[in-house]
Amino acid sequence: MKLWQAIKMAFKAIASNKMRAFLTMLGIIIGVLSVTVLIAIGQGSTVQITERITALGTNIITVQNRAVRQVRLELKDLESLRGKGAVNCVAPLITSSMTLKAGTNTYTAQVQGTTEGYDIIRGYGIQRGRFITASDVHGRSYVCVVGVTVADELFGQRNVVGEKIRINGMQYSIVGLFEEMGTDVGASQDECVAIPFTNAQRSFRNTAITTFYANAYGEEYVDQAVKTLEAFMLDKTGNEEYYAVTSQTQLLESMAEVSNTLSLMLGGIAAISLLVGGIGIMNIMLVSVSERTREIGIRKAIGARRTDIMMQFIIEAIVLSVFGGLVGILLAWFSCTTIAPRIGVAMVMSSQVAFLALLFSVFIGVLFGSYPAAKASRLLPIDALRYE
Amino acid sequence: MSLIKLTGITKRYRMGDETVFALDHVSMAVEPSEFVAIVGPSGSGKSTLMNIIGCLDAPDEGEYILDGENVSALPDRELAILRNRKIGFVFQHFNLLGKLSAFENVELPLIYQGVRSASRKEMVTEVMEKVGLTARLKHRPNQLSGGQQQRVAIARALVTRPSLILADEPTGNLDSKSGREVMDTFHHLHKMGNTILLITHNNRIAAEAQRMLSIQDGKVTCPEDYLSMEREAERRQTSGTDKEVRGA
Structure with missing residues (x-):
């Protein structure tokens, strides 16, 4: 059949x-x-x-120091990494939630202590003014860069460069305003304030660098930059367990x-x-x-x-x-x-x-x-x- | 050469501890173009004989030669092919497939043979003309009368141009008029040269055949013996009824 x-x-x-x-x-x-x-x-x-994750940028490398008690990273260690191998920018980050004051207005925001280059690594745009510079960091200038929500909440407007705000009792002048990011990409920079790393260390009473960010000269060099950073951290800590270097691609994977x-x-x-x-x-x-x-x-x-x-x-x-x-x-x-x-x-x-x-x-x-x-x-x- | 030649065919059944002979060393022959009737009461072994002749069942002993081929030793697959090509079955209960039309029922053996659709159509139409059912091709069995159903079944048996038409009580489920029609169809087919083996318990129908064999207790005997036996049985039955009447 x-x-x-x-x-x-x-x-x-x-x-x-x-x-x-x-x-x-x-x-x-x-x-x-x-x-x-x-x-x-x-x-x-x-x-x-x-x-x-791709929207956050793939050329971001996060380095974590897991052994803060045993191993201290200093700002000058990070500065020595800049331009080393495929590593381009390096910036530490310490954060704390603090109340900001401008006149009678108050707003609780995340204050980020960092250095120049952080905006480049994370891909944050500055719509007015400028970001923190190397001389701000070394001179411990009382300057800050604010997100749009912070500007709206404290001043009701966005033309805020040159205005003064108080952070933890100290007066800072606003030198820049971040681009508006919106909230759909997870944590937004709109609600943050960036200040020079050195001021943040004093203000937060925290001098340890637990996390820093870096980027490579180009997307294609990320793996190479990761290797450089790993070698640096191994040299610094002497133990593979004490640090973690993660690139965005790894996170993605x-x-x-x-x-x-x-x-x-x-x-x-x-x-x-x-x-x-x-x-x-x-x-x-x-x-x-x-x-x-x-x-x-x-x-x-x-x-x-x-x-x-x-x-x-x-x-x-x-x-x-x-x-x-x-x-x-x-x-x-x-x-x-x-x-x-x-x-x-x-x-x-x-x-x-x-x-x-x-x-x-x-x-x-x-x-x-x-x-x-x-x-x-x-x-x-x-x-x-x-x-x- | 005989179309069918049975020599010492035996079939036994076990019923509990007892062994019953359904067929007890049966030997018989049917010649080509013969119209033979096998007559016997129920339980005489005629269904078993029919199953063996129809290659539906294998004997325990003996030799069966169909159209020059020794069938008793053939495997399952070969038997199926043999049934398809050499034997046309006509059953008491028609055994048509209820979900297929008359045409499709008749077509079925050709499908199993692997005949192409165009020639199938031709062959089915031709055979339906022979049984006089050209107008009923698209009807389902349940839309046909008993006589018509049996004629569809005959058409199905004929369509492969088999060597042997094997009919088991073909008129058993029909009224006398339809039974007459079916028997006329058989006579017609016989005249056209078909070999027909008719199995029945009805003497009047068996008498219409060219030759009559009778089967009793698994043994094929001559008809006269059978007739006398039947008369004997009838007498016994009547006297039995009498007794019952008297007892009541």
Whole structure:
């Protein structure tokens, strides 16, 4: 018998019991739908995270000193790193939350003690005035650069360069205003005030450098710069456990890894429902075989071989599962393109996953169809004919 | 050469501890273009004989030669091919597939044979003309009368141009008029040169055949013996009823 005939026969058998076929397929539909949708959600969040981190700039290297008690980093250590190897700018960062005053207005903001170059490393723009300079740091000038929210809250306007504010009782003059960043990229500079590192050390009563930032001469030299910084830190601390040098790319990679693992896990859980759907197919096929015992007998009497009967039932199972798989993929596609944007969930459906899900449903059809099909093919024609 | 030659065919069944002979060293032959009836009461072993002749079942002992081929030793797959090409079955219960139309039912053996769609259509149309059902091609079995269903079944048996048409009680489920039609179809087919083996318990129908064999307790005997046995059985039955009446 030709394969095409067997497929036509399977369609006829399925069409003659549509409700049952639909219910059987439902398991596969739900299985494929949940696998593709969950993986799409996982991949959607990977893309989202990657986008956000990339928006922060990929040429940022963070160095952490984990052993502040044993190893002291000084400002001049960092200055010696500037221009070394692929390292371009280096800037320490210490922060503290403090209350700012201008006249009668007060506002609690994060005060950042840093040096020149910090704005370059982090990619912060200055819309008015200037950033902190080397001479501000060395001369301990009482100058600051404020974010837009700080300006709005304290002065109700943004033309603030030259104004004076009090930070922790000391008077600072504003020399610059950061560009507005908005809040969608995580921590925003809008609510911060930057002051020279040396002043911050005194003001915060904290002289230890626990974190500093650096960048490379270009994106392509980041790895090289990381090596230079690692060598420096190893030399300084003498122990690999005492420091951590992380580039944004590394962060990106580990974030992507986490969310990939997550989407795999979700997909795996959903795959269980696909398996349950497969068992549903087997169940119905077994019922169908015993219901159609007489039919099998008749077919055998008029010349169907065992392989013909086997093929008929296996193809029926495959048609059911592939059809279910297709409907599932279609529904998944629908929810990715139509539902997801409306409820604000990022979903990225890849054709690869859809193809794999379909392949998996064919596999399920074969796997769970073959036992009932073998059972049908083994029926003896006389027993099958006698069956009422 | 005989179309069918059975030599010492034996089939046993175990019923609990007892072994029952469904067929006990049956030997018989059917010549090409013959119309033979095998008659016997239920339980006589005629269904078993039919299953063996129809290659649906294998004998425990003996040799069966169909169209020059020793069937008793063939594997499952070969038997299926043999059933498909050499034997046309007509059953008491018609055994049509309820979800297929008359046309599709008749077409089925050709599908298993791997015949192309165009020639299938031609062959089915031709055979449906022979049984006079050209107007009913698209009907499902449940939209046809019993006689029409049986004629569809005959068409299905004929469509592969088999060497042998094997009919098991073909009129058993029909009223006398439809039964008559079916028997007329068989006579017509016989005249056209088909070999027909008819299995029945009805003597009147069996008598229409060219030759009649009877089967009793798994043994094929000559018809006269069978007739006398049946008369004997009938007498016993009537006297039994009498007793019951008296007892009541």
